[in-house]
Amino acid sequence: MAKKKVLIVDDEPNIVTALEYLLARSGYEVAVAEDGEAALAAVERERPDLVLLDIMMPRLNGYEVCRRLRERPDGGAIKIVILSAKGRDVDVTKGLSLGADLYVTKPFSSTELIARIGALLGDR
Amino acid sequence: MIALCMLGCVLFNFPVLALFNVPATLFGVPLLYAYIFLAWGLLIALMAWVIERRD
Amino acid sequence: MLRGWVIVVVSFAYLGLLFAIAYYADKRADQGRSLIANPYVYALSLAVYATAWTFYGSVGRAAVDGVGFLPIYIGPTLMIALWWIVVRKMLRITKENRITSLADFVAARYGKSALLGGVVTVIVVIGIVPYISLQLKAISSTFTILLQYPEIVMPAKVGAVPPLQDTALWVAIILAAFTILFGTRHLYSAEHHEGMVAAIAFESLVKLLAFLAVGVFVTFGIYDGFGDIFARAAADPKLAPLLTPFEGVAGSYASWVWLTVLSMLAILFLPRQFQMTVIENTDERHLAKAIWLFPLYMLAINLFVLPIAIGGRLHFPDGTVDADTFVLTIPMAERQELLALLVFIGGLSAATGMVIVETIALSTMVCNDLVMPVLLRLRALRLAERADLTGLLLGIRRWAIVLVILLGYLYFRIAGEAYALVSIGLISFAAVAQFAPAALGGIFWKGGTRRGALAGLLAGFAVWFYTLLLPAFARSGWLPVSLLEEGPFGLALLKPLALFGLTGLDQITHAMLWSMIANVGAYVGVSLAGTQSAEEHRQASLFVDVFRRLPEGGGARFWRGTASAQDLHNVLARFVGAEAADAAFRAYAARKGVRWPDEPLAADAEFVHYVETVLAGAIGAASARIMVGSAVKEEALTLEEVRQILDEASQVVIYSHRLEQKSRELEKATAELRAANERLKELDRLKDDFLSTVTHELRTPLTSIRAFSEILHQDPKVDLAQRRKFLGIIAKETERLTRLINQVLDLAKIESGRADWHESDVDLREVVSDTLTAMGQVFQDKNIRVETRLPEVVPRVRADLDRLIQVMLNLLSNAVKFCHPTEGRIEVALAVEDAALRVEVCDNGPGVRPGDERIIFDKFAQAGDALTGKPQGSGLGLYISRHIVEHHGGRLGVRNRPGGGACFWFTLPLARGAPLAEVTHGEEESAHR
Structure with missing residues (x-):
C-alpha cells in the first residue's frame, strides 16, 4: 500500500519542521506549502490525502483555502485538518462549517494529532 | 440728531448757563438772554442742516 | 370805541373765518387736492403747542423770574432733535395699526387692553382739565379787561360773579359748540381732520403775528430798542435780578432742568400734540421740515417775551396790573385800540386752537377707549347687534366735548384764581408726562407688560394727584389748608408739598421727581416681575419692530x-x-x-x-x-x-441665522460623535484582534516548544544533529515568548503610568550606532544595506537609555520587516533641529497605507495585517515606542517617501520646559564633554 500523503500548510518554519518530523516518523509522505495560494497549487500538484491547514497565513488564510478545496469537484475526498492558534469557539465552529474534518488548536499534543490523522485516513 | 440733543442738554444746563449768568451785556442785551437765544438759534440751524442734508 | 359788541362781533367773525377755512380745506380734501399735505402747514399746525399760556402767561412768568419761561420751549427743541427716531417710529406704528389717539396707542401696545386705554383716558381728562380751564380764564379775563377800555381794571374774583353772568361760562359754551361743529362732522377719525388742521395752522400764523406786533411796538415804539429796555431794567434795582435769575437760588437750576424735561415729555404726550404730530400727519417726510421749522417758530414767539415783561414792569411799577395781561394792557395803556384788538384775537387764536384740538383728541379717547368698550360689554344694551352705530358714536363724542369743556370751567371756578396761567399749565404737563414710561418704553422695550404699564401709570398718576392737584384744591379752600401745612393726619412725612421731608424744590420739580420715581419704578418692576400674554407679546413685537x-x-x-x-x-x-x-x-x-x-x-x-x-x-x-x-x-x-x-x-433673519449656526454646530457634533463612535468601534475591534493576536503569538512559540519537547521526550533515537537543531528551536521560541510577555507587561505598566524611568544624560548618537551594531547580524542575514547620516557630536538629552534603545530597536526591526525582500535598504539619520534631536529610520518597502498613518501607532494595530493578512509582530512595538517618546516630551510619526518606503521619525526635545538659552548652553557643554 502506497504511503498516504499529507500537505502541511503553515508559515511558521519551526512548526513545519516539527510536523514534518512527526509525520515522516509515522510513515506519511509529506509536502509543504508556506501560504494559502501555495497550498492550493500544492494540492493540484501533490494530490495529498490530507491537508494540515493553519489559519493565519499570508496571502490567503486557512478558512479561504478550506472553502476553495471543498468547492472542487472531488472536494469531498480530501481530508482537511485545521491546525490553528485561534482557539475560540467561533473560530472552531467557523472552520468546521467550512468543511474541515477536524479542528485542532495549537499547541497540540503530537501523539493525539498523529492518532487523529491516522483515524481520518483509516489507517488504524 | 441724538448728538444734537445731547449738545442741547449741555448748552442749556447748569454749568454752562452759570457762565453766562452775570450782569454783563452784549450790544446792550444781557449776556444770559443773548446767549440762550443765540445757542438756541444755532441748535435749530444745526438741526435743519443735519436733517435737510440727510438725503 | 371798543364797545362790547364790537369785540363780540370781531370775535365771532374771526371764528367764522376759521370755520370757513376749515370748510374749504375739507372740500379740497374731498376733491383729493389736500390743502394741508405740505410740510409748512404741518409745522404750523404743530404750533398749537403755543396756547394762551404762551401768549399771555410767558410774559407773566418772565416778569417774575426773567428767562424762567424758556425751558418750556427749549425742552421741546431738544426733544424734537430726537423726533426722527421717536416720532417717526410712532408715525409708522400709528399708520400701520390705525391708531386714533394716545390712549389707543398705549392700549394697543399692551395687548389691546381696554382697561389700559380707559385708565389713560381718565388720566388725560383729569390732567388736561386744568389746562383747558387756563384757556377759558385767559379768554374771559382778557375779554373783561378789553371791555373796560380805556380804563385798565383787573377782573373781579370769579367767585363773586354768578355763573350766568360769568363770561368764562359763555366762552366755554361757545367753544364747545364750535368744537363740535369742527371736529365731529366726520366719524372716520383715522382719516385726517383736514379742515381743523388748516384752521389751526392759520391760527398759529395769527397768534405769531399778533405777538410779534406787540413785541415790536413795545421794544421799538415805546422804548428805543432792546438795549434801551435792558439798560432801564438794569438800572432798576427791582428789575435787575431778572437779568441774572439764577443768582443765589439753589433750587432754580434744578427747576430749570425739570421744566426742560417736563416739556420734553409734554411735546410728545400732550393729547393735542400727539393728535397733530402723529395722528394728523399725512406724510412721514413732513417731519423733516417740521423738525427745524417748529423750533424756529417757538424761538420767534419768545423773542419779545422778556422785553414786553420788562416794559410792563416799567410801565406799571405799582404792581396793580397782573403781569399775565401785559401783552394786552400795554397797548391799551398806549391807546392803541387796533393793536389791543389784534392782541385779543391772537390770544383767542391761541386759546381756541388749543381747546379745539385738545377736546377733539379727548373726545376720541373718551368715546373709543372709555365709553365704547364699556357699552359693548354691557350685554343688556345688545349694542353689538344694532344695525347702525354711527349716530351713537358721534353722540358720544359730542357729549364728551361738552363734558371736557365744562369740567375745565368747573376747575376754573374752583381753583383758577389761586394760580398764574403758567402754573396751571404745568400741572397738566406733569400729568401727561406720566405717559412717557409706558409709551416710550412701549416702542423701544419689548419687555414692558400690560400690568407694568398699568402699575406705572397708576402710581405716577397717584403721586401727581397727591402732590399737585390736592394742593391746588387746598389752596382754593376746597380742602383744609392744614393738609398742606401739617400733612394728612398730622403726618409731616406725607406733606403733599414735601413728600418724605424733601424740601427746597419748587412744587413742580418736587412732584415730577416723586411721580417719575414711582412711575418708572412700577413700570419696570412690575414688567420684569410678570409675564406677557400672547396678545401682548405679539403687539410688543409689532410696535418695537415696526421698522x-x-x-x-x-x-x-x-x-x-x-x-x-x-x-x-x-x-x-x-x-x-x-x-x-x-x-x-x-x-x-x-x-x-x-x-x-x-x-x-x-x-x-x-x-x-x-x-x-x-x-x-x-x-x-x-x-x-x-x-x-x-x-x-x-x-x-x-x-x-x-x-x-x-x-x-x-426675527426671521436672526432666527434663521441662529438656526443655521445651530445646525452647523449639530452637524459638527454629530460628525464628531460618529468619528468617536467609529474610533471606539475600531478600538473595540482592535482589542478583540489584539487578544486573538496575543493568543496567537503566545501559542505559536508554545506550539513549537511543545512539539519539539514531545519529540525529544518520546523519541530517544533522534540523532545528535537533529537534537541540537530541535533544542535550538526550543530555546529561540522560548526567547520569543519571553519577549512577548515582557512587551505585554511593559504595555500594562506604561498604560497604567506605573513604569519606572531611569533618566540620565544620554548621547543619542551612541544609542543609534549601538542599536545598529546590535542589529548588524540581522541586516547581514537579510542582505539589507544600511546607510547612516550621523553628526559628529550631538547634545546630550536627559532620557531613559534603555527605553530609547527599545524604541530604536523597534523602529529598526519594523524597517527590516517591511523593507524590500531582496534588495533591502535602510537609511538612518540623526539631526539637531531647533530645540530637539530628530531621528529618522527609512525603509524601501511598500510604505504605510494612506489613512493608516495614525492608526499604526495605536495599540494592537498591525500594518502587516493589511499587507499580508498575517501579522508580523505583536502590534505593540510602535504603540509602546510612541509612549516612550511622548514621555520624553517628543513626538513619533511616520511619512511615506515619494519613491516608496516609509520613514518613521521621532524627536526628543533638548531641554524639556527649559528656555532656549539654557538649551544652547547645555549643547555647548555636552559638546565639549
Whole structure:
C-alpha cells in the first residue's frame, strides 16, 4: 500500500519542521506549502490525502483555502485538518462549517494529532 | 440728531448757563438772554442742516 | 370805541373765518387736492403747542423770574432733535395699526387692553382739565379787561360773579359748540381732520403775528430798542435780578432742568400734540421740515417775551396790573385800540386752537377707549347687534366735548384764581408726562407688560394727584389748608408739598421727581416681575419692530379662526356706515384682484385683520378687537404658538441665522460623535484582534516548544544533529515568548503610568550606532544595506537609555520587516533641529497605507495585517515606542517617501520646559564633554 500523503500548510518554519518530523516518523509522505495560494497549487500538484491547514497565513488564510478545496469537484475526498492558534469557539465552529474534518488548536499534543490523522485516513 | 440733543442738554444746563449768568451785556442785551437765544438759534440751524442734508 | 359788541362781533367773525377755512380745506380734501399735505402747514399746525399760556402767561412768568419761561420751549427743541427716531417710529406704528389717539396707542401696545386705554383716558381728562380751564380764564379775563377800555381794571374774583353772568361760562359754551361743529362732522377719525388742521395752522400764523406786533411796538415804539429796555431794567434795582435769575437760588437750576424735561415729555404726550404730530400727519417726510421749522417758530414767539415783561414792569411799577395781561394792557395803556384788538384775537387764536384740538383728541379717547368698550360689554344694551352705530358714536363724542369743556370751567371756578396761567399749565404737563414710561418704553422695550404699564401709570398718576392737584384744591379752600401745612393726619412725612421731608424744590420739580420715581419704578418692576400674554407679546413685537417690515398682512398671521365676509361687512357698516364699509371692502378686493361684490371675498385671517384695522380707525384698537371678536369665531392661539410665529416672521433673519449656526454646530457634533463612535468601534475591534493576536503569538512559540519537547521526550533515537537543531528551536521560541510577555507587561505598566524611568544624560548618537551594531547580524542575514547620516557630536538629552534603545530597536526591526525582500535598504539619520534631536529610520518597502498613518501607532494595530493578512509582530512595538517618546516630551510619526518606503521619525526635545538659552548652553557643554 502506497504511503498516504499529507500537505502541511503553515508559515511558521519551526512548526513545519516539527510536523514534518512527526509525520515522516509515522510513515506519511509529506509536502509543504508556506501560504494559502501555495497550498492550493500544492494540492493540484501533490494530490495529498490530507491537508494540515493553519489559519493565519499570508496571502490567503486557512478558512479561504478550506472553502476553495471543498468547492472542487472531488472536494469531498480530501481530508482537511485545521491546525490553528485561534482557539475560540467561533473560530472552531467557523472552520468546521467550512468543511474541515477536524479542528485542532495549537499547541497540540503530537501523539493525539498523529492518532487523529491516522483515524481520518483509516489507517488504524 | 441724538448728538444734537445731547449738545442741547449741555448748552442749556447748569454749568454752562452759570457762565453766562452775570450782569454783563452784549450790544446792550444781557449776556444770559443773548446767549440762550443765540445757542438756541444755532441748535435749530444745526438741526435743519443735519436733517435737510440727510438725503 | 371798543364797545362790547364790537369785540363780540370781531370775535365771532374771526371764528367764522376759521370755520370757513376749515370748510374749504375739507372740500379740497374731498376733491383729493389736500390743502394741508405740505410740510409748512404741518409745522404750523404743530404750533398749537403755543396756547394762551404762551401768549399771555410767558410774559407773566418772565416778569417774575426773567428767562424762567424758556425751558418750556427749549425742552421741546431738544426733544424734537430726537423726533426722527421717536416720532417717526410712532408715525409708522400709528399708520400701520390705525391708531386714533394716545390712549389707543398705549392700549394697543399692551395687548389691546381696554382697561389700559380707559385708565389713560381718565388720566388725560383729569390732567388736561386744568389746562383747558387756563384757556377759558385767559379768554374771559382778557375779554373783561378789553371791555373796560380805556380804563385798565383787573377782573373781579370769579367767585363773586354768578355763573350766568360769568363770561368764562359763555366762552366755554361757545367753544364747545364750535368744537363740535369742527371736529365731529366726520366719524372716520383715522382719516385726517383736514379742515381743523388748516384752521389751526392759520391760527398759529395769527397768534405769531399778533405777538410779534406787540413785541415790536413795545421794544421799538415805546422804548428805543432792546438795549434801551435792558439798560432801564438794569438800572432798576427791582428789575435787575431778572437779568441774572439764577443768582443765589439753589433750587432754580434744578427747576430749570425739570421744566426742560417736563416739556420734553409734554411735546410728545400732550393729547393735542400727539393728535397733530402723529395722528394728523399725512406724510412721514413732513417731519423733516417740521423738525427745524417748529423750533424756529417757538424761538420767534419768545423773542419779545422778556422785553414786553420788562416794559410792563416799567410801565406799571405799582404792581396793580397782573403781569399775565401785559401783552394786552400795554397797548391799551398806549391807546392803541387796533393793536389791543389784534392782541385779543391772537390770544383767542391761541386759546381756541388749543381747546379745539385738545377736546377733539379727548373726545376720541373718551368715546373709543372709555365709553365704547364699556357699552359693548354691557350685554343688556345688545349694542353689538344694532344695525347702525354711527349716530351713537358721534353722540358720544359730542357729549364728551361738552363734558371736557365744562369740567375745565368747573376747575376754573374752583381753583383758577389761586394760580398764574403758567402754573396751571404745568400741572397738566406733569400729568401727561406720566405717559412717557409706558409709551416710550412701549416702542423701544419689548419687555414692558400690560400690568407694568398699568402699575406705572397708576402710581405716577397717584403721586401727581397727591402732590399737585390736592394742593391746588387746598389752596382754593376746597380742602383744609392744614393738609398742606401739617400733612394728612398730622403726618409731616406725607406733606403733599414735601413728600418724605424733601424740601427746597419748587412744587413742580418736587412732584415730577416723586411721580417719575414711582412711575418708572412700577413700570419696570412690575414688567420684569410678570409675564406677557400672547396678545401682548405679539403687539410688543409689532410696535418695537415696526421698522422691520413684516410680509404683507403680517399682523394677520397671528390670528386663527373662521368668519364670513357678510358678518364682517355688517360689523363694519354698523360703526362706519354702509357706504364706508363698501368702500373699504372694495379697496381690499381691488388689492386682491377680486371684483367685489360680484365675486365673494374669502374671510381669511388677513381679511379679518384688515377689517379690524379699519374698524380700529373708527372706534379704537381695543373696541375693534371686541367687535371683530363678536363677529368671528376665534380660536385662541397659545402663547407658544404666537412666539413661534413671531420668531418666524419678525426675527426671521436672526432666527434663521441662529438656526443655521445651530445646525452647523449639530452637524459638527454629530460628525464628531460618529468619528468617536467609529474610533471606539475600531478600538473595540482592535482589542478583540489584539487578544486573538496575543493568543496567537503566545501559542505559536508554545506550539513549537511543545512539539519539539514531545519529540525529544518520546523519541530517544533522534540523532545528535537533529537534537541540537530541535533544542535550538526550543530555546529561540522560548526567547520569543519571553519577549512577548515582557512587551505585554511593559504595555500594562506604561498604560497604567506605573513604569519606572531611569533618566540620565544620554548621547543619542551612541544609542543609534549601538542599536545598529546590535542589529548588524540581522541586516547581514537579510542582505539589507544600511546607510547612516550621523553628526559628529550631538547634545546630550536627559532620557531613559534603555527605553530609547527599545524604541530604536523597534523602529529598526519594523524597517527590516517591511523593507524590500531582496534588495533591502535602510537609511538612518540623526539631526539637531531647533530645540530637539530628530531621528529618522527609512525603509524601501511598500510604505504605510494612506489613512493608516495614525492608526499604526495605536495599540494592537498591525500594518502587516493589511499587507499580508498575517501579522508580523505583536502590534505593540510602535504603540509602546510612541509612549516612550511622548514621555520624553517628543513626538513619533511616520511619512511615506515619494519613491516608496516609509520613514518613521521621532524627536526628543533638548531641554524639556527649559528656555532656549539654557538649551544652547547645555549643547555647548555636552559638546565639549
